Amino acid sequence: MQDAATTISAREAPGHSPGRAASRLRSIWRNIFPFIVVGVLWEIVAVSGIFPARLFPTIETVAGTFFALTANGILPHHAIETLIRLLSGFALAGVFGVTIGILMGRSRLAEDIFLPLVSICAPIPGLAYTPLFLLWFGLGSFSSILLVGFVSAFPIIFNSWTGVKAVKEIWVRSAHSMGADDRRMFTHVILPGALPYILTGLRLGLAQAWRVLVAVEMLAAVPWGLGWLIFGARKFLNTDAMLAGIVVIALIGLLLEKLVFQKIENYTVVRWGMVAA
């Protein structure tokens, strides 16, 4: 009965143990161990021949394909095209989403205008719009960027709106009584106050953009892109290329999460003490 309590307190402890290097090595090993287990299981299944090797390649084959495709520049090209689409779509969503969200939070009129439209469009899964966008804006990069922007704008709008509304009334009033004008009020009170929410919205939006983009690339017949790589490889039964593509997608997703957003959060809201790290 005690162990739940002890696991919680034990979690804070590691790092203080005497052998720093040894404990770091152990934690690296602990993180790698599950992957080794899964890798060995995969290898056993692949080598045993239960499934045809074309459909279930060994890890060496996948790794070989991965390096071959990276070396001849195909994989990086796909990845860069995908990233460009992701960033342009996300930039669109960020600019429009934050603007609309803040407007909705600040003015009752804007709220009344946008809220019904947003709440009708938001619950429809982003991918369901894909065929419509393809018909309206044609196949290719343009409609995929537009769709990614459209879909990822919703979490950004919702969170910015909530954030502006969640700014403590007392901060607003005290800034007022200390003689802040509208502009200072906005840049010094409302914006920093709403920032944790806005960042959360951007983070959710980026995650959503990433998920939708991979699928859209499969459907929108773009010439380059990781989604297309996976989808195209299926036609030729290149399971190894598909798995290599999936690995790249996982890596990019992980990097976006760990490097981009956790860093931004640490630099801003955590440092200001607005959320626990």
Added chain:
Amino acid sequence: MTDTIITSTPKTGASKGSASMSDQSKSRRSLWRAAVVLIIAACCYEAAARSGYFAPALMPKLSLVAQTFVAMLLDGTMIEHSVFTLYRVMFGFLLAVLVGLPIGILMARFAAVEGFFLPLVSALMPIPSFALVPLFMLWFGIGNLTTILIVFYAATFPMMFNTWSGVRSVNPLWLRAAGAMGADENALFWKVIIPGASPFIITGLRQAFLRAWIAVVGAEMIAASDWGLGWVIFDAKEFLNTDVMLAALVVIGGIGFVFEKMVFGSLEKATIQRWGMSRVAKG
């Protein structure tokens, strides 16, 4: 790992309207304005559709969309599509709950389980479920199995993650208090840990369903098989049946809305909000 604050609508907010108005008349005015905005939006769409500037096949009139919608409801095709989609989403969602919930609890209770699963989960989570669709199509063929597995993949992680953080965040004081009052393992688990973690678990259910709903539409588009709301949209594109697409879009939005607001929203209201435990979960 993304915090979810999406659904928490601000209740006390900056009221910018004239202070003399009562809350009720203000909300009535908001409702009125919402109706006006929707009517204006519909009129704009209708005007664009009738102007002839866009091809009518691409931008059908609202009346035509409504007609198609009613016709498809009446001859049962729309209902059959919805039933297939709902079957897939429910099956996958239930599987995800059956797997995600126990693993989440075990992860929080036993450090060994956590040490094993956490790295795997953090590596698998950033892979969008759609990236696996082509692979699963090769492995499991086109049809129900692939779609259900994709839904399962999409819904498991939010379920697992929320359960994990829920059980972990149970106040240690409660555990010690219950222990001091002589609760055994069993009682501690059912009477303290599960109720304490339930806000997170419910949030997890809600997020898992949302993910599942998104995944099912996408999976049906790509791994298509004759029935399903995602499939009907994609199929209609091939024949330029924009009215069918829009009608299916309405149904998808409607079902998603019903589940999100009515089922999970009221579940949340009946439990978390009544217990005053509303919290921001990670997932």
